[in-house]
Amino acid sequence: MLELPGTPDFDVWPVTHEVRNVKAAADVLSVVWADGRTSAHHALLLRENSPDPVTTHPKAREMAISPTDIPQDVGITSADILETGAVRVQFSDGLDTSFHPGWLRGTAWFEAPKPEPLFLWTSAEQPEPPTFDGPDALDHPERFLHWLEALRDFGVARLRGLPQQDGLLEEIVTRIGPVRESNFGRQYVLEIKDDPDSQAYTSGSLLQHVDLPTRELPFGLQFLYTRDNTTTGGEGIYVDAYCIAEDMRQEEPDHFHSLITDIWEYNNRARTSDYRGSGPVVETDANGAITGIRYNTFLRAPLKAPPEVQARAYKAYRAFCARAQDPAYQMVFRYEPGDLLAFDNRRVLHGRAGYEAKGGSRFIEGIYCDRDDLHSRIRTIKRQLRA
Ligand SMILES: [Fe+2]
Structure with missing residues (x-):
């Protein structure tokens, strides 16, 4: 079975949406998802979250590089979808890496997130604790x-x-x-x-x-x-x-x-x-x-x-x-x-x-x-x- 790349954490990232298309445009990677939504990932942040063992500590899964290790003008030179569904990305500093699609989707920015709703209560709504x-x-x-x-x-x-x-x-x-x-x-x-x-x-x-x-x-x-x-x-x-x-x-x-x-x-x-x-x-x-x-x-x-x-x-x-x-x-x-x-x-x-x-x-x-x-x-x- 083809394995997906690791992620810079210990979380589990189910692939809820497949990647349909990717486009590299200088400093932004655009990802088109199976539900029709498109997410944009900036090269600097994508680069520093690469799961490769130099960028991400292979055991601690913490970031192992400094922001100053990444060229300020780092760009994305190419991007494509692998057979596993992962997204392979080549950066202008020579890094060739790939990203887990579940992680990409889970960390993508679509619009400003809404705060989680809290249930505010008075005695009328909540006479007893749940x-x-x-x-x-x-x-x-x-x-x-x-x-x-x-x-x-x-x-x-x-x-x-x-x-x-x-x-x-x-x-x-x-x-x-x-x-x-x-x-x-x-x-x-x-x-x-x-x-x-x-x-x-x-x-x-x-x-x-x-x-x-x-x-x-x-x-x-x-x-x-x-x-x-x-x-x-x-x-x-x-x-x-x-x-x-x-x-x-x-x-x-x-x-x-x-x-x-x-x-x-x-x-x-x-x-x-x-x-x-x-x-x-x-x-x-x-x-x-x-x-x-x-x-x-x-x-x-x-x-x-x-x-x-x-x-x-x-x-x-x-x-x-x-x-x-x-x-x-x-x-x-x-x-x-x-x-x-x-x-x-x-x-x-x-x-x-x-x-x-x-x-x-x-x-x-x-x-x-x-x-x-x-x-x-x-x-x-x-x-x-x-x-
Ligand atoms: Fe008290």
Whole structure:
């Protein structure tokens, strides 16, 4: 069987479309595909992604040359389609190489990509987290993937019916990625402490918040595994802060502008650590898309700013807070033994109703990891399922 050329990565690139025609025009390779679409590949970028063993390290599959190793005016002298369906390309610097058609198609530029749609929710659309059978998800990669994709798209997703097992939480989280440790330890238990260093370690109610806004980059994901809960009250209260921010962009533009520009500082209140993180409540990218939330009313440091900025920023914060406390935005549910709740700590705010500690027990374990780990694992599971 004729083999296709390698690619500059470890991914699997199914050939979804055959190459029908290729045309070399100085510094651009044009590829006409079986579906009639045409893609254009610039010589410089095509040249540096050649899978040959000098350009791409044959084992690491990383780029092994520098951009300065390629002549600035490198051109494409010829291109043709091989029997395998690969595209052979000769460059003006003497390189004769060929490209995998699945890789060419998968990395082709057709038009500006649209951002992946997120499912923004209020309590009307999403009264409960998307929920999956725990043991089933652990046994089947495609169902584990569904849980991870729901976490990515909704910012919150739950496994139910897991057994009570020491170490199970870490075992599941490390299937996604490495645990991110904090000043609360590698794993923490939400329980009542005599001398709490966080209100989380009391039975009181907790306002909606992001954990660790005190860090340069607040941790991306949080996992809560309920081992036992026979107390009354203590429901989890979750809010899609992206939804709040988008509503405020439309309905309260002045407050929204403050939320994306005024910088608040947060400091953890502890005897042995003094973390300080700062940033706007709503983080946006160069296109204005929301990328993260840094909101926690009870870890906010006093705002050192001129009085008019203090007034503007506080009113905007208060307006955001009013929405976070509005039941219309809240998903409220009870933590049942065997639940593993995962949420995006930089998107979905979490809070808690107070609970009656007497006459019952409550034992919830928690661990953090990062968003990147989630996206990486989603890609690698899909890669395995494609292979
Ligand atoms: Fe928290």
